[in-house]
Amino acid sequence: MRLVLLGPPGAGKGTQARILREKFEIPQIASGDLLRAAVKEKTPLGREAQGFMDRGQLVPDELVLKMIAERIAQEDARIGFILDGFPRSVAQAEALAKMLGASGVALDKVIAVDVPDEELVKRISGRRTCTKCGAMYHVAFEPPKEAGLCDKCGGELYQREDDAEETVRERLKVYAATTRPLIEYYGRIGILAQIDGVGKPEDVERRLLAGLN
């Protein structure tokens, strides 16, 4: 199964993608995670991408497309994948269709997760991630037992640089202008399901699975 999870930053794409990954045993490919790893390792890609990411802007297509093409060509993605954070524009969606078409495959479904802007800002500004294992918390909605430390591995929690409120607002603007048009694009192709992303993760999961069927 080849899926795309579409939605604004903070809509819960990462959480839902992890649930689907376990359920369908296909890899979750999160463009933001791949880019953050490249920044951390100071690879040529990471050095070029960092400034755009810090400003909440999109990393140029030529960098992102090459990164995604390499990732979906890997063995584990042959049976399927969940794309999270990619594509983020109609140009990227067209490039993806070409990439997949060259291997004789296509996307099966695109799930768009909808959450109102004010809720997104609240969710993102409280978001914290474990430096060691990547587990996610929220200072108000899902706090760790001990402030600043991961329940699972004891690692230190950090706030993503681009999760600061001003950058979040810029990311939401970029989403509305560049990424949201994908809802219409995939709607026209006929593989889109739109779901409400407000509520508990298990409620959103139920809607998502219903959308897949």
Ligand code: AMP
């Ligand atoms: P995310 O973790 O998906 O919110 O992505 C974090 C940042 O990485 C974004 O604000 C962009 O700067 C960059 N990024 C992630 N995915 C893409 C993409 N598909 N195209 C361009 N930039 C991206």
